[in-house]
Amino acid sequence: MINITIDGRKVKAAEHSTVLKNLQDQKVEVPTLCFHKDLLPFGACRLCTVEVKTDGKWQLASSCNTPVVPDMEIRTDSKKVKESRKLAAELLYYRYPTTKAVRDIAVRLGVEVEPPSVEGNDCILCGLCVRACHEVVGVSALTFLDRGLDRDVEEPKVDYLAMACIACGSCAFICPTGFVKMEETGGGKRRKIWGKEFKMAACKVCGRYFAPLDQLKWISKTTKTPLKKLMTCPSCK
Ligand code: SF4
Ligand code: FES
Structure with a gap:
């Protein structure tokens, strides 16, 4: 110490x-x-x-x-x-004036904030999704093409590698602005994230769609657990 x-x-x-x-x-x-x-x-x-x-x-x-x-x-x-x-906070606010997470922190730090005409959810290049995908999930489906909030370009520079993604949703959960969108479609049979659709696996006991099939395959491969052992939802285990 x-x-x-x-x-x-x-x-x-x-x-x-x-x-x-x-x-x-x-x-x-x-x-x-x-x-x-x-x-x-x-x-x-x-x-x-x-x-x-x-x-x-x-x-x-x-x-x-x-x-x-x-x-x-x-x-x-x-x-x-x-x-x-x-x-x-001012720099962030001027760049992303309609994004709630930015507005909230700007208000907290004493920046004068106008009411937004529309609610936005910009990518502010905080890097949380990229780091979660790489460091926690371990698949590196997201990469940063241009690091930092001081970049000159306006467009988000997060690159998505659809082939590597397992649709776990960690990036959507951690995103502070709501930029990363994830939705379940087809009555829960599919998950859409970063614009790509993934099949959900149905629990072999109750039939409920509970996890992306690619995520289960990934867990099976990395933990050397047979896939069929993973096809039961947490409630039926
Ligand atoms: S959903 Fe895809 S991109 Fe997002 S953290 Fe999981 S593997 Fe990475
Ligand atoms: S929280 Fe430290 S630089 Fe963003």
Whole structure:
């Protein structure tokens, strides 16, 4: 363990942990948009900015991907921190003015927000879907073509590899804006995600469609479990 100081308070921190992890452990509220505790940090939104002092110099840093170092001092409530977070929220809001998740965080950070004419759900390139697919699901059906929110181009740059997708839906669940859409069609017989339709498997006991067939095949292959053993829904197991 190492010693760090958060807003003037001395606390212990695990070596190699991030500033954000320690702030959350100390119940310090920090806005985030591209962070998820089960995924590697990405550092795209800059909403989690804090001031850190290392080697005698204060500087702004995104807390989610900055590791703590011995005797680091951290400020979470300074004028600079507030201004920096507000600026990050403003930039997001100007780019995605109709997207609810962006609007909500902008309001929280003091940005003046107009009522939207329509409700939008833009891809803000937070990278959560890409990281979930790669790090948690392990199939890498999504890749980032242009990283970060500071990109020049307007179009979303997430590339979808339909052949690799198993229709698990993790990307849709984790997407903070509703950009990734998933729907069940044909009375639950099919799942549509990223515009592609997948067959759902029916439970061999109750007949209910309960999981994408490709996902079950993937589990069967990776866990070396016979597919027929996986064809029972959680309620009938
Ligand atoms: S539904 Fe497809 S793209 Fe989305 S996380 Fe699962 S495998 Fe990846
Ligand atoms: S949450 Fe840290 S940069 Fe987005």
